[in-house]
Amino acid sequence: MTPFGEAVRRLRLRKGVSQKQMAAALNLSPAYLSALEHGKRGLPTFDLLQRIAGYFNIIWDEAEELFLLARFSDPKVVIDTSGLSAEHTAFANRLALCIRDIDEPLLTKLTELLEIAEKAHGKRS
Template sequence: MTPFGEAVRKLRERKGVSQKQMAAALNVSPAYLSALEHGRRGLPTFDLLQRIAGYFNIIWDEAEELFLLARSSDPRVVVDTSGLSAEHTAFANLLAGRIRDLDRATLGELTSIIENGRKADGKRS
């Protein structure tokens, strides 16, 4: 599941509608909506994002947050390491090969390190 899919599911459950009902209102197939919620589809179009925001009648701030989640929820990420060091390329490939084995605690630690610009020794880079 992607962060966007999780957010859509929560909005849908909060509204008390099924995937089938929501899909019909958005003029998409229930299978597509299910795949979108479960992270088996790529990013939705801007048009669909707007229809989803309208369907849930969410305010601008919440809609903007949903749009940001969509942009960071592509389940098929491509990491371009061309022009970077061999270590960068090796790390990207290692992560790609082992990402399914990482538990939530490890994901949290890695996310914190990357977001905060810390080095492995705990010092800021």
């Protein structure tokens, strides 16, 4: 599951609707909505993000958070290290090899380190 998929599922359950009902309201197939919730589809389009926000009638801050979660929810990430050092490329490849073996405590620590790096370079997480 992706962060975006989890958020959509929480919103859907909070509203008390099934995937089938939500899919019909958004003019999507239930299979597509299920795949989106389970992280088996790529990033939703901006149009779909807006329709989802409208469907749940969420306020700007919550909609912005949902859009940000979508940005960080692509299940098939590509890291372009061209022009970077050999160490950067090796790191990206090693991460790809072991990502499934990273447990929750280590994932939390790595996420904290990334947030520090993002703040230091003026990038928003």
